[in-house]
Amino acid sequence: xxxARLGVEIIEKEFQKxxxxxxxxxxxxxxxxxxxxKERFIFLSAYDEYIIAYKYRGDxxxxxxxxxxxxNGVFFPLILxxxxxxxxxxxxxxxxxxxxxxxxxxxxxxxxxxCG
Numbered sequence: 001x002x003x004a005r006l007g008v009e010i011i012e013k014e015f016q017k018x019x020x021x022x023x024x025x026x027x028x029x030x031x032x033x034x035x036x037x038k039e040r041f042i043f044l045s046a047y048d049e050y051i052i053a054y055k056y057r058g059d060x061x062x063x064x065x066x067x068x069x070x071x072n073g074v075f076f077p078l079i080l081x082x083x084x085x086x087x088x089x090x091x092x093x094x095x096x097x098x099x100x101x102x103x104x105x106x107x108x109x110x111x112x113x114x115c116g
Contacts, residue, residue, distance in 0.1 A: 008026065014028055014029050015027060015028060015029070016029065020059065021058060021059060023059070039081070039082060040080075040081070040082055040083075041079060041080065041081055042079075042080040043077065043078075043079055043080075043089050043100075044077060044078045044079075044080060044085075045077055046074075046075050046076055046077045047075045048075075048078070050080070051069060051070070051075060051078060051085065052070075052075055057069075060080075060083060060084055060085055061084070061085040062084075062085075062105070065085065065105045068088060068105050069085055069088075076088050077089050077090065079102060079104070085105075086104055086105055086106070087102055087103055087104035087105055088102070088103050089101065089102045089103075
């Protein structure tokens with residue numbers, strides 16, 4: 001941490017401070033914060049670093065949904081929608097097809113997609 005703080009201090013003028021959810025982030029001047037993207041969904045495996053690697057997950061996971069994302073050290077496969085965890089998924093393999101079942105945190109109606 002000492003070296004990291006020193007490194008930030010050395011190039012402090014190259015950073016812009018951005019406040020998001022009452023937390024301050026440092027973004028390098030080469031970063032763009034005005035990126036406009038289409039809506040994006042990503043299916044994360046259980047124990048993916050995106051969720052598991054951080055103690056504070058509030059920027060990507062609403063605290064009221066913690067028990068749907070992990071419990072007692074067990075992390076579940078998650079659906080990311082534009083960078084935020086919004087649901088769970090499960091894949092079932094049979095001889096003839098692959099089924100992906102999804103459920104969203106704010107909508108209890110499960111969805112099922114079948115490929116085969």
